[in-house]
Amino acid sequence: MSTPTLPAGLDDATRDDASLRRFLHGLPGVDQVGVEARAASLGTRSIKKAAKLWAIDTAISMVDLTTLEGADTRGKVRALAAKAKLPDPERPGTPRVAAVCVYPDLVATAVESLRGTGIGVASVATAFPSGRTSREIKLAEVEFAVAAGATEVDMVIDRGAFLEGRYGQVFEEIQAVKAACGDAHLKVILETGELATYDNVRRASWLALLAGGDFIKTSTGKVSPAATLPVTHVMLQAVRDWFTSTGELRGVKPAGGIRTTKDAIKYLVAVHEVAGEQWLTPELFRFGASSLLNDLLLQRRTQLDGHYSGPDYVTVD
Numbered sequence: 001m002s003t004p005t006l007p008a009g010l011d012d013a014t015r016d017d018a019s020l021r022r023f024l025h026g027l028p029g030v031d032q033v034g035v036e037a038r039a040a041s042l043g044t045r046s047i048k049k050a051a052k053l054w055a056i057d058t059a060i061s062m063v064d065l066t067t068l069e070g071a072d073t074r075g076k077v078r079a080l081a082a083k084a085k086l087p088d089p090e091r092p093g094t095p096r097v098a099a100v101c102v103y104p105d106l107v108a109t110a111v112e113s114l115r116g117t118g119i120g121v122a123s124v125a126t127a128f129p130s131g132r133t134s135r136e137i138k139l140a141e142v143e144f145a146v147a148a149g150a151t152e153v154d155m156v157i158d159r160g161a162f163l164e165g166r167y168g169q170v171f172e173e174i175q176a177v178k179a180a181c182g183d184a185h186l187k188v189i190l191e192t193g194e195l196a197t198y199d200n201v202r203r204a205s206w207l208a209l210l211a212g213g214d215f216i217k218t219s220t221g222k223v224s225p226a227a228t229l230p231v232t233h234v235m236l237q238a239v240r241d242w243f244t245s246t247g248e249l250r251g252v253k254p255a256g257g258i259r260t261t262k263d264a265i266k267y268l269v270a271v272h273e274v275a276g277e278q279w280l281t282p283e284l285f286r287f288g289a290s291s292l293l294n295d296l297l298l299q300r301r302t303q304l305d306g307h308y309s310g311p312d313y314v315t316v317d
Contacts, residue, residue, distance in 0.1 A: 010245060014210055017168040024167060024206060030198035030234055039229035042273055043266040052265070053303045056296055057095050059264040060087060062282045064122055064253070066101040066290050068221065074109045077102055081113035088297050091304070097293065098282040099152055103128075104145040111149035122152035122187070126177060129191070129220035131156040135173055142180040153177070154187040154217060154253075154288075157204065159194045167207060174211035187253055187286075188213035192231045193223040201231055205238035215251035221288060226256025229266060236274040239284075249278070255288025261299040264292060 013023035047055055065084050067076060081100055088094040099120030100110050110121045123145035126138040142153055155177045161169045178186050188208035192201050208216050216235050219226035232254045239250045252275070254267060264287060271279045279285050 010210070014171060020167045020171060020207075020210075021165065024203040027199075027202055027206060030202055032198055035198060035233050036230045039233050039270065042269050043229060045266075045269045047265055047269075049303075053300065055265050055268055056261060056300045056303065058280060059261070059268060059287065060293065060296050060300070061095040061098060062286050063097040063293050063296075064099045064101045064120075064255075064286050064288050065097045065293060066221070066255075066288055068101070068103060068124060068128070072103060072106060074106065077106045077109045078113050081110055081119075083293070084114065084119050085117050087293060088300070091301070094297065094300065098286055101152075101154065101288065104141055104148065104150075107145050107148035107150045120151045121149060122154055123148075123150040124154045124156075124220075126155040126173075128154070128156050128189075129222040131158050132160075135176065138173070139176060139180045142177055146180070146182055146184050150184055152185045152187060153181050154189055156189045156191060156220060157208070159191055162195070162200075162204060162207075167203075171207055171211045174208055174213060178212040185214040186212070187215035187217045187251075189217045189220055189255075190235075191220055191223055192218045192228075193225045198230070198234050201234045202238060205235050206242075209238065209242050209250055213250065215253050215286070217253040217255055217288065219254075219256040219288075221256035223256075227254035227258055227288075229270060232267060233270055233274050236270060236279070239279070240275045249284055251284040251286065252279070253286040253288055258287055258289055259291050260295050264296065 012019055014020055065080055067080055084097045084100050087097065096119055099122045100114060101122035102110050104123045104125060107121055107123045114121060125142045125145050127133040145153060157170050158173060174188055190201065190204045195201050195204060205216050218231055232252065235252050239252055243249055258264060268280065271285050
């Protein structure tokens with residue numbers, strides 16, 4: 001296995017399959033009761049007034065506004081791009097979202113609609129959401145998305161290979177996808193709802209980081225459970241520990257099931273308390289969401305106007 005330059009202590013971890021297995025199974029086990037209790041505790045934090053408006057604006061700026069349906073059309077992507085550029089037309093000071101996320105064949109439409117805005121275009125790839133096809137087809141799909149202008153690629157790992165302990169295969173595939181991305185950022189979707197245990201989430205997180213993933217992402221949004229606070233805690237711990245070991249900052253993206261401002265703020269509290277304040281930026285934390293943005297916009301209006309506006313005041317995705 002070839003790997004990016006790693007510091008002492010990690011450079012031997014990817015030498016071969018046996019080394020990778022030894023490293024991943026040597027990671028400290030996750031205290032299930034402890035991580036769930038801490039997630040629940042941080043989720044009770046109350047944020048008011050100016051701090052709440054800051055949190056809402058920060059969350060908006062972290063949204064990957066997403067449409068991943070078989071019925072997606074170019075018109076729907078153009079409408080989504082318009083919302084990404086101007087989330088609340090009556091409030092021009094509203095932050096723009098971080099990116100629009102679409103299927104590979106709609107990347108060109110998103111790129112055209114967002115040109116010059118600085119908003120990223122993310123594409124799912126590698127046979128999303130199942131990942132069940134050959135590596136050659138997966139890489140061809142990544143290359144197709146990047147050639148169309150994607151600035152970010154959200155890949156899915158082969159969960160079957162991971163759960164069978166074929167860590168080297170998963171590692172090499174992530175590396176190959178990273179190479180195919182060129183200058184595009186790579187988000188590695190672990191599909192934590194299928195990994196069964198927090199220990200597996202920690203191992204998969206480290207595996208993705210070792211292979212060069214720029215972000216680790218919880219879910220496709222097509223499997224239940226999707227993102228949860230305890231799972232996100234484990235992943236935030238991984239990027240924090242990676243930074244401590246390497247000096248490199250990597251990101252985290254919870255996706256699926258995050259629909260309310262209250263939920264988003266719980267995740268921001270977790271980011272601050274588990275990883276650290278420097279992760280409170282779209283460069284290092286994202287929300288994969290579709291309906292979340294609407295609630296953030298409504299709650300933003302409530303903070304600014306002093307009364308609840310109701311859902312008719314924002315566009316429906």
